[in-house]
Amino acid sequence: MKIIIHGGFFSESDQSHEVKVAKQNSLKEIASKSFDFLKNHSAEETVVFAVKLLEDDELYNAGTGSQIQSDGKIRMSASLMNGETQKFSGVINIENVKNPIDVAKILMKEDDRVLGGNGAKIYAEANGIHDFSTEIPQRRKEYEEKIKNGGKGTVGCVALDKNGKLAAATSTGGKGFEIVGRISDSATVAGNYANEHCAVSCTGVGEDIVSNATAAKIVTRVTDGISLEDAVQKTFVELKKIDGFAGAIAIDKDGNIAHQDSHPTMVFASFDGTDFEVFN
Template identity: 80%
Template sequence: MKIIIHGGFFSESDQSHEVKTAKQNSLKEIAQKSFVYLQSHSAFDTAAYAVSLLEDDPLYNAGIGSQIQSDGIIRMSAAIMNGDTQRLSGVINIEEVKNPVFVAKGLIGEDDRVLGGLGAKQYATNHGFENFSTEIPQRRREYEAKLENGGKGTVGCVAIDKEGKLAVATSTGGKGFEIPGRISDSATVAGNYANNFCAVSCTGVGEDIVSNATAAKIVTRVTDGMSLEEAFEKTFEELKMIDGFAGAIAIDHNGNLFHKDSYPTMVFASFDGTSFEVFS
C-alpha cells in the first residue's frame, strides 16, 4: 500500500517561505491521513478521499480556493479513474459544490460518466450535494488584480491498495482569469489516467498536458513494458518539444512511485506507512 499526492506548483518568486512550509506540512498530513484511510478502503475510495482533503485546504487551487475565471465566476473540474475497471468519470466546469471529486466519483456507475457545466451541477443537486461557495477573499483579491500571483495548480492523488489495485483522482480550480468555458486537462485522460499497470495524475498548464497526452502516454508505455522511470523520461522529452509546463505523479503495479516536473517545483508528498517524501 502506497500513496502519493500533489498540490500544483510552488513559485519562489510569488510565494513566501511561510507558504512553502505550510504546503509541506499540509501535504505530509494529508498523505498520512489518506494512508490510514487506505488501510480499510480501496485505492479508488482513497484517491477520492485524499483529493477531497486537498480540495478543502485553501492553500491549493481546487475546491475551496479555486481560481476565478475572467467573468468573475469559479468553475471547477475533477475526475477519478479506477485502474481495475478502467472506468473514468468526471465533472467539467461545475459551480458551487464543495468537493467536485465526490460528484465525479458519484458518476462512476452511470452510463454518462463525464458531465459539464449546468448538467454537472444539476446532477450534483439531484444527488444531495448542497450549494457551496468555494471563493475565498484571497482569490477575489487576485482576480481583481488580474491574478498577478495566479498559480498553475491542480491537486491529485494516486494510490495502490493491499490488493494491488490502482486508482487516481484529480481536481482543479482552473488557471485563473481564463475564458469562461475553458476546459482543463484534469477531467481528461491526458491529465488523469489509470489501468492495472499504472496510474498517473498531472498538474500544470492544461493545454500543454492535453497536447502531449501526458498521463495516457505514461500509462500506455508502462503497459507496453517500459519501466515507470523510462515512461516518464520519454514522455517528458516529448513535452520539451512544445516547451510544456507540467508535473506528474504515478505508481505502477509493482508499487514503484515516480514523480517529475518540467518546471520546478511541483509540490507533492508520498507515504508508504514508514517513510515520507515531501517536496523541498
C-alpha cells in the same frame, strides 16, 4: 500499499517561505491521513478521500480556494479513474459545489460518466450535493487586481491498495482569468489516467498536458513493458519539445513511485507507511 499526492506548483519568486512550509506540512499530513485510510479501503475510495482533503485546503487551487475566471465566476473540474474496472468519470466546469470529486465519484455508477456545466450541477443537486461557495477573499483580491500568482495548482492523488489495485483522481479550479468555457486537462485522460499496470495524475498548464497526452502516454508505455521511470522520462522529453509546463505523479503495479516536473517545483508528498518524501 503506496500513496502520492500533489498540489500544483510552488514559485520561490511569487510565494513566501512560510507558504512553502505550510504546503510541506499540509501535504505530509494529508498523505499520512490518506495512507491510514488506504489500510481499510480501496485505491478508488482512497484517492477520493485524499483529493477531498486537498480540495478543502485553501492552500490549493481546487474546491475551496479555486481560481476565478474572466467573468468573475468559479468553475471547477475533477475526475476519477479506477485502474481495475477501467472506468473514468468526471465533471467539467461545475459551479458552486464544495467537492467536485464527490460528483465524479457518484457518476461512476452511471452510463454517462462525464458531465459539464449546468448539467453537472443539476446532477449534483439531484444526488444531494447542494450549493456551496468555494471562493475565498484572497482569490477575489487576485481577480480584482488581475494578479496571477504562483500559488495556484491542480491537486491529485494516486494510490496502490493492499490488493494491488490502482486508482487516480485529480481536481482543479482552473488557471484563473481564463476564457469562459475553457476546459482543463483534469477531467480528461491526458491529466488523469489509470489501468491495472499504472496510474497517473498531472498538474500544470492544461493545454500542454492535453497536447502531450501526458497521463495516458505514461500509462500506455508502462503497459507496453517500459519501466515507470523510463516511461515518465520519455514522456517529459517529448513535453519539453513543446516547452510544456507540467508535473506528474505516478505509481505502477509493483509499487514503484515516480514524480516529475518540467518547470520546478511541483509540490508533492508520498508515503509508504514508513518513509515520507516531500518536495523541497
